[in-house]
Amino acid sequence: MTAAAAKHQPFAVIAEFGSAAELYHAAEHVRDKGYRFWDVHSPFPIHGMNNAMGLGKSYLGYIIFWGGFTGFTTAVLLEYIPSSFLYPLIVHGKPVDFYTVPAFFPIMFELTILFSAFTAFFGVFILNRQPRYHHPLFTYAPFRRVTRDAFFLVIEAVDPRFSETGTQEFLTGIGGKDVTLIYEND
């Protein structure tokens, strides 16, 4: 293990906490200490954790707005280019002019929704750096309980304040259990 450990870079220090409340308060400590590359892992989204971590509201919503805008524009072009220029069709006695705009609304609405949904779906996974098949945290066996009932706090080695011993002592100090150093796998 030591030989294997020596040739691997440390990836992060992980500590387990007993409950959502404990994890919440630990996150406040880590935030106040000034760490930047760290995360808390929980089996469900914890209400208010963004504040405890010093993260703002997700900015995904702004991206989705532009997705929806693109959808709306696509629908306008998709409907008006054929209906006005390529092959004007006069059905139900309705010419293509300003007064017949409402009949074009349903498709504009649907494509706005459709493009927003695609942006939301792909946006969340791009922002989350997903999909990925493997991750160094998966090598730490107790971490499998994070999708069941366990709470973990991880401080990554890339953080400027990270030090192998100092960070471990800090996490123990704020109540972390089973503080462990995890190595990069390659």
Next chain:
Amino acid sequence: MAETQVSAPNMVPFEERMPRPPLVENNRSMAWITDVIAGIPEAKTPLWWYITIAITGSIGAFGVFCIFYLLFTGVGVWGNNIPVGWAFGITNFVFWIGIGHAGTLISAILHLCRQKWRTAINRSSEAMTLFAVMCAAIFPGIHVGRVWMAWFLAPVPVPNWIWPNFRSPLMWDVFAVSTYFTVSVLFWFLGLVPDLGTMRDRAKSKVGKVAYTILALGWRGGNRQWRHWEMAYLVLAGISTPLVLSVHSTVSFDFATSILPAWHTTIFPPYFVAGAIFGGFAMVLTLLIPARSIYKLHDVITWNHIDVMCKIILLTGSMVGYAYVMEFFVAYYGANPYERFAFLNRYFGPMWWGGWCMFTCNVVVPQLFWVRAFRRNLITVYFVAMCVNAGMWFERFSIFVIALHRDFLPSSWGMYYPTWVDIWTFVGTIGIFVTLFLLFIRFLPMIAMSEVRTVLPEADPHYHPPQPISATGSEGITGAHA
């Protein structure tokens, strides 16, 4: 002074006087929830599952045979003819699309309204939505007559460079239903990712591990992931809300924009949407009550959940009842003899049984749910749900077929008789629907575990365990920051 003393007992907070019933009963822990729900797909396939899927799969396969028989022979194998040019195909299409609406209502509208009880039922209802929309999408596809020309529905120039008419309600329907299906899939899968992470972390077999690892997309439950995930979930709920209201409205435009008596009414969009939610909740109960009993999920899908769904059925059932009566009144008050005749014909014409089945099953029977004892009895709940399932099918039958078989001129009157292909194609889609649902509960967690965990008391970051527990040694959990 005396007055404040008198009112002092009333100062007790509302939550203490009338505590909310717990959403998960018997103080179940996160571990229990995970083990029970994830344990369903992990356990050995039970015998009943093989037997059931053999039956439903055979029925579904026969439905597929009927579809191929139709495609190779022509629409003449159906009972449709002038004047009833739209019959079982459109009835089944609207019936299935409507079923789907309850799933989206539960996942989207109830999420925005912070109705936390939805967490126990949203996953399976969303799956139900997908399967119902798949069944629905079959019918317009095979009703076009020459199915190899179904691509004319796509927004591309057909031969002769004629583009589709974007102002046609049928074209709106294509966009609405395909958008609805796509958004429902994305929403469902987004919610599924954290639970697939659970399945991955618990998987024992090699194949299961690889499959769930790929599907979980590397989910680690980090708050930096949850943060965007919650926003995406919220936005999808927000855009699905107008979407679900629009889909059945658009379906109703297929009829409302025509000039036929009994179709040409402005009440159709809200009436269709209420009916869709009504029929969808009945189907949710139809599927979940057996699943709950078989898998002993009584602590997660509690009596309170069933009770609330029954109340929604009562509400929406009364709304469609109001619509039935109101369109009857408007036909009388509108003084259009054709409109009056169409509505009298619905209840007193040669297909009177269709109209009365609809009215009895959809309006009269759900009134049982005014009584609490009937909302908390599986037999009555299941009876009403089955009545509503049948009633909503007859509603569409009444609207479409009964309106069509009496044309404007008596010389053009006709009757409609379904053929065995009509009937078995519909029964076949029920087989396909149940088969897909059985596959779903076999391979995927049928309850959103990550969401049910959030409704437990200990999910609150400011929760402190009750006094006896902290006195026996777990003080360290909250003691430092209490």
